[in-house]
Amino acid sequence: MTDMRTVFASAASSLLDEDPLVAVVLAEISADLFAKAAARHPDRVLNVGIREQLMVSVGGGLALAGLRPIVHTYAPFLVERAFEQVKLDLSHQEARAVLVSIGASYDAARAGRTHQAPEDVALLDTLPGFAVQVPGHPDEVPGLLREAVAVLDSGSVYLRLSTESNRSALPLWPGMQVVRPGRQAVVVAVGPTLSPVLDAVGDLDVAVAYTTTVRPFDAEGLRALALSSGLAVVLVEPYLAGTSAHAVSSALAGRAFRLLSLGVGRSELRRYGTPAYHAALHGLDATGIRRSVTDFLGA
Amino acid sequence: MSRTYAELPGLMTVMTGDEKHGPSATSTLDVLWVLYDRVLRVSPDRLDDPGRDRFLLSKGHGPAAYYAVLAAKEFIPESWLAGFGSAGSRLGYHPDRTLVPGVEIASGSLGHGLPLGVGLAHGLLARGLARPRVFVLVGDAELDEGSNNEAIVYAGAAGLPNLCVIAVDNQSSSYGWGPGGIEAHFAVSGWSVTRVSGRDHASLASALGAASDRRPRLVVAAVEGKS
Numbered sequence: 068m069t070d071m072r073t074v075f076a077s078a079a080s081s082l083l084d085e086d087p088l089v090a091v092v093l094a095e096i097s098a099d100l101f102a103k104a105a106a107r108h109p110d111r112v113l114n115v116g117i118r119e120q121l122m123v124s125v126g127g128g129l130a131l132a133g134l135r136p137i138v139h140t141y142a143p144f145l146v147e148r149a150f151e152q153v154k155l156d157l158s159h160q161e162a163r164a165v166l167v168s169i170g171a172s173y174d175a176a177r178a179g180r181t182h183q184a185p186e187d188v189a190l191l192d193t194l195p196g197f198a199v200q201v202p203g204h205p206d207e208v209p210g211l212l213r214e215a216v217a218v219l220d221s222g223s224v225y226l227r228l229s230t231e232s233n234r235s236a237l238p239l240w241p242g243m244q245v246v247r248p249g250r251q252a253v254v255v256a257v258g259p260t261l262s263p264v265l266d267a268v269g270d271l272d273v274a275v276a277y278t279t280t281v282r283p284f285d286a287e288g289l290r291a292l293a294l295s296s297g298l299a300v301v302l303v304e305p306y307l308a309g310t311s312a313h314a315v316s317s318a319l320a321g322r323a324f325r326l327l328s329l330g331v332g333r334s335e336l337r338r339y340g341t342p343a344y345h346a347a348l349h350g351l352d353a354t355g356i357r358r359s360v361t362d363f364l365g366a
Numbered sequence: 367m368s369r370t371y372a373e374l375p376g377l378m379t380v381m382t383g384d385e386k387h388g389p390s391a392t393s394t395l396d397v398l399w400v401l402y403d404r405v406l407r408v409s410p411d412r413l414d415d416p417g418r419d420r421f422l423l424s425k426g427h428g429p430a431a432y433y434a435v436l437a438a439k440e441f442i443p444e445s446w447l448a449g450f451g452s453a454g455s456r457l458g459y460h461p462d463r464t465l466v467p468g469v470e471i472a473s474g475s476l477g478h479g480l481p482l483g484v485g486l487a488h489g490l491l492a493r494g495l496a497r498p499r500v501f502v503l504v505g506d507a508e509l510d511e512g513s514n515n516e517a518i519v520y521a522g523a524a525g526l527p528n529l530c531v532i533a534v535d536n537q538s539s540s541y542g543w544g545p546g547g548i549e550a551h552f553a554v555s556g557w558s559v560t561r562v563s564g565r566d567h568a569s570l571a572s573a574l575g576a577a578s579d580r581r582p583r584l585v586v587a588a589v590e591g592k593s
Contacts, residue, residue, distance in 0.1 A: 090488075090489070090492060092485075110488070110492040111492050113488060113524075115516070116520060118520060120481065120512075120513040120516055121481045121484065121513065121516035121517055121520055124478060124481030124482050124484070124485060124513070124517070125481065125482075125484055125485035125488065126485060127482050127485055128481070128482040128483060128484060128485020128486035128487070128488065128489060129485045129488060129489040130485075130489075131420075131470070131471070131482065131485070131486050131489065132485070132486050132489025132490050132493060132495075133489065134489045134492060134493070136485075151475065152478070152481070155475055155478055156478055160463060160471060160482075161463075
């Protein structure tokens with residue numbers, strides 16, 4: 068299977084061919100994947116070197132010139148290192164860009180903390196109007212990228228790619244998609260957590276919903292699902308645990324509900340190994356999710 | 367009614383409120399006037415014209431001179447000046463592009479204007495707009511910010527001929543640049559550089575209006591020190 072990053076580069080290259088206002092800004096990372104596109108469109112594929120602050124600001128400047136910039140690098144360098152540029156040179160200027168990251172929470176398990184960004188979505192969540200899309204399968208990436216570029220007039224979009232993937236893709240849908248029904252709780256699986264969630268809840272009487280769209284949060288969809296599942300919600304996010312807990316609280320405001328937020332923990336593990344090992348350490352593998360959901364149902 | 371240079375101090379006095387950066391505001395006064403009076407191809411009736419020049423005030427603190435010039439050139443009504451910094455005013459202690467006609471970027475935090483200007487210069491060229499120029503005003507102390515260094519080295523290598531930085535040098539950087547230091551820093555990255563008096567209108571107009579070669583351009587506008 069071609070990974071999300073490669074699929075993204077191919078889809079972005081097609082957009083560059085089709086739309087003379089689309090531009091790509093890079094900071095060395097993935098430059099090899101854009102070499103052909105850069106040869107065709109040297110004025111719209113810009114590699115600024117290892118300069119992430121400049122990369123984001125150039126995206127803002129391109130937007131001010133009327134272009135539709137796609138800005139791409141590793142998640143910690145895109146969102147955390149250059150956060151003031153994201154805040155001021157995009158959000159505050161009302162200059163819109165599509166930010167596309169790779170690396171996610173622990174794709175780079177062997178690389179250690181410097182290349183891991185489980186906090187990225189929580190940080191962007193502090194900015195008004197930033198849409199966040201978390202694809203769960205490479206086949207979902209081209210459609211989400213195309214949509215992100217198409218809606219730039221209304222706001223910036225963060226597309227969070229990962230080497231973690233579900234077994235199969237689902238059709239694009241802007242909110243919660245019901246994958247299976249159930250009565251005791253609804254488990255909301257974000258992006259690549261769907262396959263482990265389905266493996267985890269096998270015989271449990273819980274509904275499973277899938278979403279790639281984290282912001283804007285589908286409050287109406289969640290409310291409907293929660294009301295038919297005993298107002299018990301399990302949120303499974305592949306980044307910092309609890310990132311969307313406030314969105315669930317808002318969606319169910321005024322009601323007595325139960326919420327379990329699963330995701331990446333806050334403590335620094337200082338472990339290497341594989342992404343699968345890190346998923347297990349954070350309780351995000353099927354075994355860990357099943358243990359947490361069973362405890363939640365029995366509580 | 368369009369105003370003259372001699373009337374700018376009067377407009378600045380209208381801006382009551384506690385302007386904390388007085389010396390910074392006046393350090394840019396002559397540069398701003400020359401830009402808007404003699405260099406920039408901009409006007410209040412073509413705010414959204416893709417072919418207009420772009421002026422980015424990166425050093426966004428002490429904007430009284432900027433607002434005064436915008437009022438003098440009729441981008442904003444003079445009646446706005448009196449409310450400077452107040453709750454209902456569009457004119458804050460740092461300018462906001464979404465609130466003030468003619469303001470191209472919101473600024474305040476230092477080191478953002480030049481990197482934005484690099485993207486804007488690239489974007490105009492990518493759209494086939496070779497004529498409009500992008501001017502970015504920075505302060506000598508603002509060049510302390512590392513983000514500027516990213517932009518200086520990159521823009522020199524990219525060779526953006528439509529980009530012009532005006533560095534107002536009032537020798538306020540604590541670990542400052544020394545005589546000729548700012549020009550040397552840009553020149554080594556491939557910029558065309560010059561230094562003029564930041565109070566001499568003819569020299570400023572000549573340096574800022576000069577036809578660019580294939581390199582980005584730096585104009586150091588030297589003014590008296592803060593102390």
